[in-house]
Amino acid sequence: MTDDLIRKAAKDLAAAKSVAALTGAGISVESGIPPFRGRGGIWEKIDPSYADIDRFMRNPADVWNVLIKEMKEIIDKAKPNDGHKGLAKLEELGKLNTIITQNVDGLHQMAGNTDVIEFHGTFAWQRCLDCDERCETSKVELTEIPPRCKCGGIYRPEVIFFGEMIPYKALLRSKEIASSCDIMLVIGTSATVHPAAMMPGVAKENGAKIIEINLDETPLTGHISDYLVKGKAGQVMNAILAEMESLA
Numbered sequence: 001m002t003d004d005l006i007r008k009a010a011k012d013l014a015a016a017k018s019v020a021a022l023t024g025a026g027i028s029v030e031s032g033i034p035p036f037r038g039r040g041g042i043w044e045k046i047d048p049s050y051a052d053i054d055r056f057m058r059n060p061a062d063v064w065n066v067l068i069k070e071m072k073e074i075i076d077k078a079k080p081n082d083g084h085k086g087l088a089k090l091e092e093l094g095k096l097n098t099i100i101t102q103n104v105d106g107l108h109q110m111a112g113n114t115d116v117i118e119f120h121g122t123f124a125w126q127r128c129l130d131c132d133e134r135c136e137t138s139k140v141e142l143t144e145i146p147p148r149c150k151c152g153g154i155y156r157p158e159v160i161f162f163g164e165m166i167p168y169k170a171l172l173r174s175k176e177i178a179s180s181c182d183i184m185l186v187i188g189t190s191a192t193v194h195p196a197a198m199m200p201g202v203a204k205e206n207g208a209k210i211i212e213i214n215l216d217e218t219p220l221t222g223h224i225s226d227y228l229v230k231g232k233a234g235q236v237m238n239a240i241l242a243e244m245e246s247l248a
C-alpha cells in the first residue's frame with residue numbers, strides 16, 4: 001500500500017508546478033526533538049500551560065526551568081534529518097517554493113530551504129522583556145535562570161506562546177501560499193493547533209492536492225487530505241525522491 005502511495009506522491013510532485021509544505025514537530029523527531037503530542041510527546045510529561053504566555057509572565061523562572069532550558073539543550077544539538085533534507089532537495093529541483101513551519105528549531109533553514117515561514121516564531125533568538133535587545137539563544141548563558149539582558153531585563157524566546165497572536169505577516173503570507181500552491185505536503189503535524197491547521201483546508205479550497213506524511217492519521221485524513229503516506233518523514237521523503245529520480 002505504502003509503495004503505491006510513494007509512487008503516486010512522486011508522480012504528483014513531478015507534475016506539480018508549485019508545491020508548498022506545512023510541517024510540524026514530527027519532521028524533527030528524527031533529529032532528536034520530541035513531538036508535543038502522541039508517542040513520547042512533551043505534553044505527556046509537562047503541563048501545556050507552561051507554553052502559555054500568562055504563565056511565563058507570572059513566573060518566567062519556572063517556565064525557563066521546566067520547559068525552555070530543556071528545549072535549548074535539545075535544539076542547540078539538533079541537526080536536519082532526511083525529512084528536512086528531502087524538502088531542501090525539492091527546492092533544489094525547483095519544485096518546492098515555501099515551507100510553512102510550526103517548528104521553532106530552524107532545521108529547515110539549516111537544511112537549505114530558503115523560504116521558510118516560521119508560523120510560531122523562532123527559538124533561535126531571545127528578546128529582553130525590558131529593552132527589546134535581542135540575543136541568539138545559542139549565545140545565552142544559563143548561569144542564572146531566567147537569563148537576563150545586560151540591562152537586567154529577563155530574556156524570552158521569540159516563539160509564539162499560547163495566548164499570543166500569530167505574526168500577522170506570517171499568517172497573511174501563509175494564506176497566500178496555501179491559496180496558490182497546486183500541492184501541499186503536510187508533514188509531521190497532528191493538525192490540531194489553529195490557525196496553522198487551517199492552511200491545508202485553504203489550499204484544498206483553492207484546488208490543491210493535499211498529501212499527508214505522518215506516522216498516524218490526523219483530523220485531516222480522509223477529509224482534507226487526498227492521501228496519507230504512513231511512515232517516518234525521513235524514510236518517506238527518501239523513498240519519494242528516489243522514485244522521482246527514477247521517473248526523470
Ligand code: APR
Pocket residue numbers: 023024025026027029030035036037038041102103120187188189190191192193213214215216218231232233234
Ligand atoms: N515522521 C512523521 N510524523 C511523525 C514522526 C515522524 N518521525 N513522529 C511523530 N510524527 C507525527 C505524530 O504522529 C503527530 O501527528 O507528528 C505529529 C506531531 O504532532 P504534534 O506533536 O502535535 O506537533 P505539531 O502538530 O507541530 O504541534 C503544533 O502545538 O504545542 C504546540 O506550538 C506547538 O507548534 C506546536 C503546535
